[in-house]
Amino acid sequence: MSGPKALRQSFGLQLGSGLFLGLWCLIAAFPIVWIMVMSVKAPIDAFATNPADVLIGPATLAAGKGLSLPDLLFIAVFLALTVRGATRLLPRMVAGLGRPLIGWVVGTAAFVLLWLAAAVWIMGPLLRIDTGLGITPLIGFTTEHYRTVWVERAFWENFVNSVYVTLGVTVVSLTVGTFAGYALSRAGSTLAFGILIAALVFRALPHSVLVTGYLPFFITSSEWLAPVLGDNAPTLYGQPLAVIAVLVAINQPFTIWMLRSFFQSIPSELDEAARVDGCTHFQAFRWVIMPVMWPGVITTGLFSFLLGYNDYLVTSLLLDASNQTMVPAIASFFNRETTTTDQVLAVAAAVSITAPLFLLVMVFQRQIVSGLTAGAVKG
């Protein structure tokens, strides 16, 4: 502990605060870790009465699916390496690349692909080696639920839709938002402040209010767009592009508030200097301010990503079954939860949705924290 001796705490207080922290971490992680454990067990094990049965999975083992001690060791080493790679190596490599936004996107994508490839190609042979060598497995482990969810129930289609919608939302809201955020941070007029307050009110709006406004127009859009676009006027209902536009708009108030506070931390002397050197406002923005703004843009992008990815209400009302994203699609899993098998399938689908977010926190923890605090301390 730093600080003067008088501020040191008694042992009891330290113990209490440590225990409280431990309890909090347990509560925070437990539900998520537990659904991960459940998703790799046979249905009987996943909903067993004894928690030890859920962890070890005797029924799964009896079916001949399990991991032996060497396997577990291998997985532990693999996880440790990936965590280290994600938190240490990746940021350094991206920093070396010079183009932060592209670097992060490419770096994260490569990391995810590597991870998936390793999971698919190494795990399979590993399990076969076990049976070949005759090592008895220790812990029940099966990926059959994931195979059912992703291949047979075609969850990958929903995944593709999710990627499409989420990337669209992130890219468009950042492009539109940086301009507005910059202008708002540099203008002190009442008009600018009025826009900010209006945005704050818009942020508070329940999304169902807005969807009520869109639905009638989206369903009949082929009629009222026909005079402009002719016979091939689209029905906006069920169009991912329309959903992207809606989510971008919903996200805009938050985006401009956050970007504004990041822009405010860049001294305005910087753009004044560029202006003196003969730049227009736009040139100053593009060539002087943006290069130092990347951390803020990446952080805001993360939050746009979360909004697009996590949304249930808008996507479930504006997309039809043929092109749903992952989150509303899970309703079709848990709505027919009649048998434990269905239930475990729903659990596997839920873990599939959580996994990308897990990776996201691993790689971007620092940016998420800085984003949260930037909005609070200066906004």
Add this chain to the structure above:
Amino acid sequence: MKTRTFAAFVAPSLVMMLIFIAAPLLYVFGQSFYLTTPVTEQMTVETCTPGFLTQNCTQETKSLPKLDEAGRIVTQTQFVGFGSYRAIIEPAKAWAAISTFDYRALMAIDFWRALRFTLMFTFVTLPLVLLVGLGVALAVNNTARTLRGPVIFVSLLPFIITPVIGALAIRWLFVSDGLLNNGLEWMLGHPVSMFSQGWTIEILMMFYRVWHVAPFAFIILYAGLQTLNHDALEAAMIDGASRWQRLRYVIVPHLMPLIIFVTLIHLMDAYRVFDEVVGFRAEAHVISLQYLTYDFLIPDSTGNRSISRAAASSMLTMVGILILLIPLLRRTWAQHRGSR
């Protein structure tokens, strides 16, 4: 910055907000006073069944939706004033229930049920979120530096998880054969069913929300603690302030702007509680205001969406959030005036 440059920079964002937020809002406001219904016409239908010697024919008058040449249902829109609002609030029934103190009768009306839950949810979770957030922030500030990173990582998990999935994860712990439900049954010694009555579901929903939002409060308050002035703490020490007094009179006032910020965001988000109702599948027992609107918007068995009722109920929802926000917004405005 000149007004023209400012306008050029702000325009794309502003246009998007006007088209996709302000315009739908105005439209919904207007729409809430109109009712669109399919035009029906009375038709005499004769149905005949073969009988012995003669057919048995019965004539009945049915009201059928009128179809146009293309085979679509013709609809008409008429001005109903506050009709849709009345259909949702049911003022006569509600007033009768209030004046006779009949709580059950009031809760039989969906809107009042939803309003009761939404407000209770918002105001019960708010202090809990602040307390847990402050507690974790103080505890993390107390631990060794090497532990802080992992603790923040674990704490962020409930915050970034998809709300519906987070609610499901907790639900699966408490379903009839879930782990914690078994634990509860073992402790209480009798069968427990968490999802067959309203109040247990409400407790789980509030637990979920605190679990989901406390990390946010924690991160923000933790950042605030880093900027705490140690001289002020030491001065308080010298003046003989106890640990509790230091927390109460030095640390909390320092964090006050951040506490207000968290309160503002939490009020906005908790008031539009929705994902919990879906995740916990609570719609039979507990609904929220936003779920009420959502329910009107899903097509019913005949494929109709009751847009005008949805419009009225979403307008009522909005009035509520504005009432909640006005004090905080006025404060922000006054601060802006003061800072210039």
